[in-house]
Amino acid sequence: EPEVTQTPSHQVTQMGQEVILRCVPISNHLYFYWYRQILGQKVEFLVSFYNNEISEKSEIFDDQFSVERPDGSNFTLKIRSTKLEDSAMYFCASSSNPDSPGYTFGSGTRLTVV
Amino acid sequence: AQSVTQLDSHVSVSEGTPVLLRCNYSSSYSPSLFWYVQHPNKGLQLLLKYTSAATLVKGINGFEAEFKKSETSFHLTKPSAHMSDAAEYFCVVSVPKEYGNKLVFGAGTILRVKS
Numbered sequence: 001e002p003e004v005t006q007t008p009s010h011q012v013t014q015m016g017q018e019v020i021l022r023c024v025p026i027s028n029h030l031y032f033y034w035y036r037q038i039l040g041q042k043v044e045f046l047v048s049f050y051n052n053e054i055s056e057k058s059e060i061f062d063d064q065f066s067v068e069r070p071d072g073s074n075f076t077l078k079i080r081s082t083k084l085e086d087s088a089m090y091f092c093a094s095s096s097n098p099d100s101p102g103y104t105f106g107s108g109t110r111l112t113v114v
Numbered sequence: 115a116q117s118v119t120q121l122d123s124h125v126s127v128s129e130g131t132p133v134l135l136r137c138n139y140s141s142s143y144s145p146s147l148f149w150y151v152q153h154p155n156k157g158l159q160l161l162l163k164y165t166s167a168a169t170l171v172k173g174i175n176g177f178e179a180e181f182k183k184s185e186t187s188f189h190l191t192k193p194s195a196h197m198s199d200a201a202e203y204f205c206v207v208s209v210p211k212e213y214g215n216k217l218v219f220g221a222g223t224i225l226r227v228k229s
Contacts, residue, residue: 091157102160105150107156
């Protein structure tokens with residue numbers, strides 16, 4: 001069964017450093033998403049991406065965050081200058097058609113900012 | 115606005131007994147609803163989804179959920195719990211593409227299965 005692959009599974013970084021979280025969506029999917037889950041809190045929407053541009057973003061997704069699809073397969077989330085409160089599990093998801101919703105999530109990247 | 119409320123943060127059952135995980139939703143639109151499961155250190159796996167077809171939805175691993183519009187509920191059930199069902203379960207509502215194209219998660223219910 002097709003999978004969404006996320007790397008790395010764990011990332012520890014120092015406050016103020018830049019991090020890039022990587023995702024390989026399912027190959028024929030066209031819609032891509034990032035969600036995050038701070039420990040003990042709800043899974044929260046960050047951003048959706050379609051046709052090489054952001055289609056929707058939450059208030060969490062400020063100027064510190066950016067997304068990119070640098071080639072035909074990868075979908076990345078960059079945090080420019082990490083803060084302690086960015087520590088969370090970050091999930092990538094993809095779907096072929098959000099009107100017939102069937103998102104597939106990756107296993108997540110646990111980001112720890114120290 | 116879309117929201118979901120999972121009524122129990124923790125549920126504990128004995129192996130072989132029924133499981134009931136409760137979810138109420140609020141939606142300005144005709145909702146699409148989902149249940150996802152997350153095993154420890156694993157990703158989010160789709161259990162089942164409701165998209166305005168049959169109100170009783172069957173999912174994987176023997177789970178099912180019933181959409182009740184009058185009660186704005188979408189409770190998840192399983193007749194007989196297995197040890198491998200121990201995990202965290204999320205009730206989720208989708209926001210249609212024209213209004214934001216995203217999922218809104220409930221707070222999660224941790225299911226414990228006792229032997």
